[in-house]
Amino acid sequence: METEPRQHHGPVARVLAAAGHLAIWVGLYFAAAYASAAILLGRAVQLDPLGAAFCAGVGLYLLDRLKLRDDLLDPADLAADERRHRFLRARRRFLRTLAWVMLGIGTILVVAIHPANALLPPIGVLGVLAYSRPRESRRRPKDLLVLKNLMPGCAIAGLGVILAVQSPVHASRLFGTPVGAEAFTFALAVCVALALLVAADAMLCDLDDVAADRHAKTSTLPVWRGAEATWRIALLAHAIAGVLAIGVGWRHGLVLGAAVWALANLGLTTLLRLARPGQVRDLIDLRLPAATLLVYLLDHFA
DSSP, X not given: OOOOOOOOOOHHHHHHHHHHHTTHHHHHHHXXXXXXXXXXXXXXXXXXXXXXXXXXXXXXXXHHHHOSSGGGOOHHHHHHOHHHHHHHHHTHHHHHHHHXXXXXXXXXXXXXXXXXXXXXXXXXXXXXXXXXXXXXXXXXXXXXXXXXXXXXXXXXXXXXXXXXXXXXXXXXXXXXXXXXXXXXXXXXXXXXXXXXXXXXXXHHHGGGGHHHHHHTTOOOHHHHXXXXXXXXXXXXXXXXXXXXXXXXXXXXXXXXHHHHHHHHHHHHHHHHHHHOXXXXXXXXXXXXXXXXXXXXXXXXXO
């Protein structure tokens, strides 16, 4: 079994890094996308869809990184983040099994909410396999500018909104209760706002892979325009997503919750920009859970 290069980090840093490798932070991001959609739609945040979204995030991430079998592994992934992918590939058999177990648990949870949700897991798996299929003469979606970020943005937001609309209406003392909500248009507007925010986060995560993406001819915003432009465009996208969420919230009697959600996300992203961390991926994955948890705590304990 291959071993990782020795790292000069303490035990806490190693545990946090391992959690990132194992997609714990990605799972929390998926769960936060559902919770965000529920908050913006005036719905209760429930454990079953939270767990289902978490399992989907972990399972789909591991499947994307480790593929179905060894001959499908992408050398560009190893070049982009050697430490993470050495960790994953050294444990690839166990982690592939874990991916399917997590997807299985997620399937049980979503089917318990409604039988029609049984369609969601195969759609997610097929989407991941299509998104990062082996390189051929045709370019993959993950190699194309904008599409690389929009696909996960729409997928994560769509899953969150689909689960949120199946949660019961939540009567909040602080943020209000939805009034006069046209179900489809309300949910669609929230999905657009959330997809824009998630796509912007995906752009920021590409900052960690600039050299490898440039070598692999993968078109990303950091490769095309550089880090400074990527941060500016991502912050602008977050601001637009927040304005859209506030506008939808205003129309449907949920403006305060939407405003707190928008400001928390934009504020935390701005702090990350000012901090200038060497690696941003795990921090970006944790930002949406942190912002959503803040809104949830204010709603329930303010």
